[in-house]
Amino acid sequence: MAKNAFYAQSGGVTAVINASACGVIETARKHADKIGKVFAGRNGIIGALTEDLIDTTAESDDAIAALRYTPSGAFGSCRFKLKDLEANKREYDRLIEVFKAHDIGYFFYNGGGDSADTCYKVSQLSEKMGYPVQAIHVPKTVDNDLPITDTCPGFGSVAKYIAVSTREASFDVRSMALTSTKVFVIEVMGRHAGWIAAAGGLAADKDNDIPIVILFPEIDFDQDKFMAKVKAMVDKHGYCSIVVSEGAKHADGRFLAEQGTRDAFGHAQLGGAAPVVANMVKDALGYKFHWAVADYLQRAARHIASGTDVEQAYAVGKSAVEFAIEGHNSIMPTIVRKSSNPYKWEIGEAPLSKVANVEKMMPRDFISEDGFGITEACREYLVPLIQGENYPPYENGMPSYVTLKNQAAPKVLPAFEL
Amino acid sequence: MAKNAFYAQSGGVTAVINASACGVIETARKHADKIGKVFAGRNGIIGALTEDLIDTTAESDDAIAALRYTPSGAFGSCRFKLKDLEANKREYDRLIEVFKAHDIGYFFYNGGGDSADTCYKVSQLSEKMGYPVQAIHVPKTVDNDLPITDTCPGFGSVAKYIAVSTREASFDVRSMALTSTKVFVIEVMGRHAGWIAAAGGLAADKDNDIPIVILFPEIDFDQDKFMAKVKAMVDKHGYCSIVVSEGAKHADGRFLAEQGTRDAFGHAQLGGAAPVVANMVKDALGYKFHWAVADYLQRAARHIASGTDVEQAYAVGKSAVEFAIEGHNSIMPTIVRKSSNPYKWEIGEAPLSKVANVEKMMPRDFISEDGFGITEACREYLVPLIQGENYPPYENGMPSYVTLKNQAAPKVLPAFEL
Numbered sequence: 001m002a003k004n005a006f007y008a009q010s011g012g013v014t015a016v017i018n019a020s021a022c023g024v025i026e027t028a029r030k031h032a033d034k035i036g037k038v039f040a041g042r043n044g045i046i047g048a049l050t051e052d053l054i055d056t057t058a059e060s061d062d063a064i065a066a067l068r069y070t071p072s073g074a075f076g077s078c079r080f081k082l083k084d085l086e087a088n089k090r091e092y093d094r095l096i097e098v099f100k101a102h103d104i105g106y107f108f109y110n111g112g113g114d115s116a117d118t119c120y121k122v123s124q125l126s127e128k129m130g131y132p133v134q135a136i137h138v139p140k141t142v143d144n145d146l147p148i149t150d151t152c153p154g155f156g157s158v159a160k161y162i163a164v165s166t167r168e169a170s171f172d173v174r175s176m177a178l179t180s181t182k183v184f185v186i187e188v189m190g191r192h193a194g195w196i197a198a199a200g201g202l203a204a205d206k207d208n209d210i211p212i213v214i215l216f217p218e219i220d221f222d223q224d225k226f227m228a229k230v231k232a233m234v235d236k237h238g239y240c241s242i243v244v245s246e247g248a249k250h251a252d253g254r255f256l257a258e259q260g261t262r263d264a265f266g267h268a269q270l271g272g273a274a275p276v277v278a279n280m281v282k283d284a285l286g287y288k289f290h291w292a293v294a295d296y297l298q299r300a301a302r303h304i305a306s307g308t309d310v311e312q313a314y315a316v317g318k319s320a321v322e323f324a325i326e327g328h329n330s331i332m333p334t335i336v337r338k339s340s341n342p343y344k345w346e347i348g349e350a351p352l353s354k355v356a357n358v359e360k361m362m363p364r365d366f367i368s369e370d371g372f373g374i375t376e377a378c379r380e381y382l383v384p385l386i387q388g389e390n391y392p393p394y395e396n397g398m399p400s401y402v403t404l405k406n407q408a409a410p411k412v413l414p415a416f417e418l
Numbered sequence: 419m420a421k422n423a424f425y426a427q428s429g430g431v432t433a434v435i436n437a438s439a440c441g442v443i444e445t446a447r448k449h450a451d452k453i454g455k456v457f458a459g460r461n462g463i464i465g466a467l468t469e470d471l472i473d474t475t476a477e478s479d480d481a482i483a484a485l486r487y488t489p490s491g492a493f494g495s496c497r498f499k500l501k502d503l504e505a506n507k508r509e510y511d512r513l514i515e516v517f518k519a520h521d522i523g524y525f526f527y528n529g530g531g532d533s534a535d536t537c538y539k540v541s542q543l544s545e546k547m548g549y550p551v552q553a554i555h556v557p558k559t560v561d562n563d564l565p566i567t568d569t570c571p572g573f574g575s576v577a578k579y580i581a582v583s584t585r586e587a588s589f590d591v592r593s594m595a596l597t598s599t600k601v602f603v604i605e606v607m608g609r610h611a612g613w614i615a616a617a618g619g620l621a622a623d624k625d626n627d628i629p630i631v632i633l634f635p636e637i638d639f640d641q642d643k644f645m646a647k648v649k650a651m652v653d654k655h656g657y658c659s660i661v662v663s664e665g666a667k668h669a670d671g672r673f674l675a676e677q678g679t680r681d682a683f684g685h686a687q688l689g690g691a692a693p694v695v696a697n698m699v700k701d702a703l704g705y706k707f708h709w710a711v712a713d714y715l716q717r718a719a720r721h722i723a724s725g726t727d728v729e730q731a732y733a734v735g736k737s738a739v740e741f742a743i744e745g746h747n748s749i750m751p752t753i754v755r756k757s758s759n760p761y762k763w764e765i766g767e768a769p770l771s772k773v774a775n776v777e778k779m780m781p782r783d784f785i786s787e788d789g790f791g792i793t794e795a796c797r798e799y800l801v802p803l804i805q806g807e808n809y810p811p812y813e814n815g816m817p818s819y820v821t822l823k824n825q826a827a828p829k830v831l832p833a834f835e836l
Contacts, residue, residue, distance in 0.1 A: 046596065172714045176430070294715065
């Protein structure tokens with residue numbers, strides 16, 4: 001009889017992670033001879049540990065199809081990283097217990113770098129603990145920092161949102177600059193890698209001569225050089241837009257705005273670089289400013305998702321199931337770019353041993369020599385990723401996103417303390 | 419011979435103020451027998467004073483049509499309020515000089531409350547200074563605080579943006595709440611009136627049971643009551659979204675976040691209520707938070723403009739010209755609501771004497787009894803205003819907004835010191 005599958009969402013959610021869930025579940029439903037039920041972990045891997053398994057067979061085909069255009073994590077996500085097998089055998093024993101109890105032979109884990117690490121550990125269970133499970137990682141991260149894959153589903157939509165929003169706000173500040181706001185600062189996500197900040201550079205193009213100054217995490221902040229750049233832009237254009245990454249930092253490693261709190265993975269929780277930069281400009285140059293912090297709006301903005309991104313998010317979910325059916329283990333479907341113009345891509349695969357815990361930074365030649373802009377090579381890379389508008393359906397003026405029933409499968413095991 | 423017209427944009431710009439410009443110019447072009455050239459003031463009324471007149475006849479019909487879907491103020495706006503005639507006769511003399519020199523008999527001023535005041539003063543020039551000019555105010559303000567008109571063009575699009583964004587971010591935080599963010603705070607515009615904040619309430623509806631707590635400028639902030647409300651929401655739903663108006667204030671009148679700076683009109687410049695509220699919640703209840711400040715993004719977001727709003731913005735521009743041709747002076751076209759469900763509206767008119775310097779607050783019965791939400795009456799008012807998606811055209815993944823040539827008409831007068 002066909003083994004059941006476990007699917008879970010992990011880490012920060014995106015506008016299209018549910019499109020991957022849609023790809024997984026729809027593809028599994030088409031292969032009922034190979035894959036039985038798809039159980040989804042309520043709140044990610046925690047759902048597996050606590051045996052809180054959502055029975056997705058209770059959801060209609062229409063509801064599953066609606067995941068394709070619904071942002072966020074429909075089954076709940078979590079920030080929870082499994083320790084090494086040696087350090088915490090108890091959790092792995094429990095996973096195997098739950099998998100056995102529910103006849104789970106496939107493990108699909110939808111997340112970023114930390115999650116790839118968890119997925120990699122699970123993929124080793126066959127070998128190390130004698131329980132046969134095929135673990136496939138489904139890539140997702142707005143930060144675009146997974147290695148090997150050309151891009152990460154989730155990134156293209158944030159990139160489109162930031163590019164569009166920066167263009168729109170730049171048009172706005174241009175209108176106001178003579179007597180009012182001269183500098184607009186937008187803070188964007190990207191803890192260590194400047195991919196999202198780079199997307200702000202797409203606000204300008206050959207038809208839109210918009211002055212954009214970008215502060216990348218990859219480039220140490222140099223206040224004098226930055227002020228000179230902003231002043232030159234305002235002198236020339238009358239105004240300037242600044243895109244600052246939440247991860248922008250001083251030469252000594254301090255973030256421009258560190259709140260002093262840390263998330264569950266121990267990463268510094270950032271936010272507030274925009275007001276810091278805006279006030280710095282005001283103090284040095286006297287320009288009136290406005291600032292915005294996009295925060296969750298950017299990664300949840302399914303209303304302006306990239307068509308390419310939605311398609312790729314679905315494709316990695318679908319391919320994960322197909323790879324599993326073909327017998328693969330410990331891999332991640334990747335996006336392989338065949339050409340940029342015209343844009344052509346296909347699905348490839350990467351071994352999880354090479355994905356887990358590796359962060360892909362912006363190549364230095366994607367950042368302009370002065371450190372404040374993007375190069376043509378970067379533009380050539382980014383532009384295909386924001387192609388296409390994939391609008392959700394609207395009802396009564398609002399996008400009609402689905403909320404699933406999320407019925408739990410009956411528990412058969414004793415409770416487990418996290 | 420047909421008199422020329424002067425059109426200018428004033429105050430903060432919106433996603434649809436250019437749709438009004440489009441309505442003015444396209445309608446004037448259709449009535450070439452009645453209206454000669456349309457000159458646009460570069461940077462609003464400053465363009466009139468400095469004789470910096472943009473000759474819109476240099477723009478193609480296609481470029482003018484593209485204004486309908488281009489956010490911001492295509493001719494530049496300004497924050498500049500004419501003093502009373504008695505206090506500053508020099509500026510009015512100059513206006514008349516410029517109008518005479520360019521044979522201007524129509525004055526279309528596109529703005530909010532302060533601009534309605536300027537327009538009203540100009541409309542008195544015939545009577546007080548013997549120069550015949552018909553002055554029509556074209557309503558525009560995201561704050562929705564103009565009297566008499568049912569709504570202000572610009573508001574519906576911000577409302578839609580905030581409603582959609584709050585729903586999307588709420589889905590996001592719901593996904594994260596178990597192990598991470600439990601409270602999401604979004605700060606929205608609205609200096610004195612809570613209309614935009616109210617729109618955040620539309621994120622929830624009968625199909626979307628989302629816990630939303632709104633902080634209105636109309637309701638004095640009561641920290642204990644607020645914390646009790648947030649705690650009750652998180653206890654029940656596991657998470658909570660908070661929409662805070664930039665104008666939310668303490669009982670003693672202090673804004674939750676006053677930066678201490680003032681704009682050119684002497685209004686306090688606000689910003690930063692979201693981090694204040696988020697940290698307050700963290701300190702009192704310990705919840706992990708995220709916060710966003712939408713700032714210009716909300717009013718520039720033409721990509722998610724309300725179809726109703728775009729249509730009404732165009733209509734008030736068109737009607738302004740038609741009223742002028744019919745000989746009206748000192749009026750403002752208004753939106754008159756005939757019914758809410760189905761939504762029916764038509765254009766009316768209001769005398770500027772009753773519009774200038776009057777602010778329309780939220781009626782108390784639009785705010786729930788506890789002060790943290792919207793009532794059914796408010797919902798019935800708001801829902802029609804966000805109907806319809808009027809997407810701009812895209813090219814290469816980005817909205818193709820127009821930047822006009824903005825050629826200046828030759829100056830014939832001596833320079834004028836502002």
